[in-house]
């Protein structure tokens with residue numbers, strides 16, 4: 001019999017520190033910008049496998065010997081010479097000397113339980129020690145099939161079959177046990193616990209002793225690994241493990257995961273000596289590039305440990321750019337013609353109207369021709385018309401892409417080739433907020449942005465800097481083409 005092993009358990013924690021995967025650009029604000037948020041936390045406790053010992057001694061962690069008694073040695077000395085002496089003394093008994101007669105029948109007894117000689121008295125938890133029980137049989141009848149039960153804090157940790165204890169004999173039983181816990185422990189030994197012997201005196205069948213261990217906790221940040229090959233807007237799975245490599249059980253603690261300077265505290269369960277906690281969490285990064293994720297056990301230093309320098313570990317994870325695209329594309333993007341209708345010519349300068357040409361010559365097949373200043377819509381293919389119309393609110397411009405069936409109603413999913421696009425610039429009557437009266441750089445940004453839509457680029461859902469983000473005030477919004485816009489364009493037209 002052995003002590004119950006700690007069964008593995010699972011803690012599920014969900015931490016949501018901000019929007020993760022469903023951001024749309026129109027909802028972005030400066031205060032939602034973050035490197036990543038932790039979700040899907042999963043923590044498990046497991047016993048350290050035998051072959052994975054870290055800094056342990058192997059005998060502490062051997063699979064089956066930790067909580068069992070073992071290496072039992074039994075040694076009885078028959079006391080027949082003493083018996084003779086007693087008898088001879090008994091022969092001389094007189095009224096003034098009383099010698100208790102040897103018990104008739106069986107009287108097994110256990111007189112002491114202690115550390116075997118030569119064992120260290122500075123005890124450590126879960127370390128193997130040899131113990132000695134002194135016992136014997138005071139009776140005149142030998143006892144056969146005698147069981148000695150060893151207990152730890154009242155619970156049985158094993159029965160030893162002693163065989164026969166001869167009449168009037170004494171001896172020792174040695175056993176080894178590696179299950180002492182931190183602090184005070186009581187080990188007990190009881191002969192004939194099931195009371196099957198015709199024992200004449202059961203009051204002397206048990207003995208016990210207290211053993212106190214000392215030791216220290218040492219929590220170790222054992223591993224931290226990141227899933228590779230992920231992009232912005234995809235969750236990245238992290239696996240971690242924490243081991244108690246000390247000699248004292250550790251209470252529940254905190255593990256701090258720091259991403260981009262932002263701390264996230266996760267709860268770790270108690271970790272006994274020789275146990276490891278392993279778990280996982282996921283993070284969605286919204287900006288591409290290399291991110292450092294740091295784990296730190298007990299960051300507030302609430303647990304006294306023998307070594308605090310092994311509590312931290314970090315991993316770098318490289319996140320690729322995602323693509324932010326509508327489904328369709330121009331079959332012939334190298335020759336896109338641009339017509340500027342008269343309304344746009346009236347409100348905007350040619351410098352602003354022609355600023356879309358920043359899309360040309362960026363590794364892709366996309367090439368817009370110089371603007372044709374026209375009076376009306378032209379029905380030719382591969383053509384972008386720039387109109388004006390009265391818009392409202394924060395809307396400065398809109399873009400509509402068309403295929404052979406007309407304007408696309410689902411440009412995110414309709415992959416039919418584009419044959420035409422129409423861009424509408426704001427011409428509202430409120431001259432204060434009308435686009436043509438706003439800052440010239442905003443006008444250029446708006447033209448460039450709408451031409452990005454005209455080739456099928458969507459608003460980014462990541463937070464990489466880009467012209468194609470909706471809005472104007474975010475730190476990741478750019479007024480001209482950024483690396484991520486070029487990445488998106490080349491994903492479609494390279």
Ligand SMILES: [Zn+2]
Pocket residue numbers: 232321322323324460461462463464484
């Ligand atoms: Zn993106």
Ligand SMILES: [Zn+2]
Pocket residue numbers: 449453459468469470
């Ligand atoms: Zn837009």
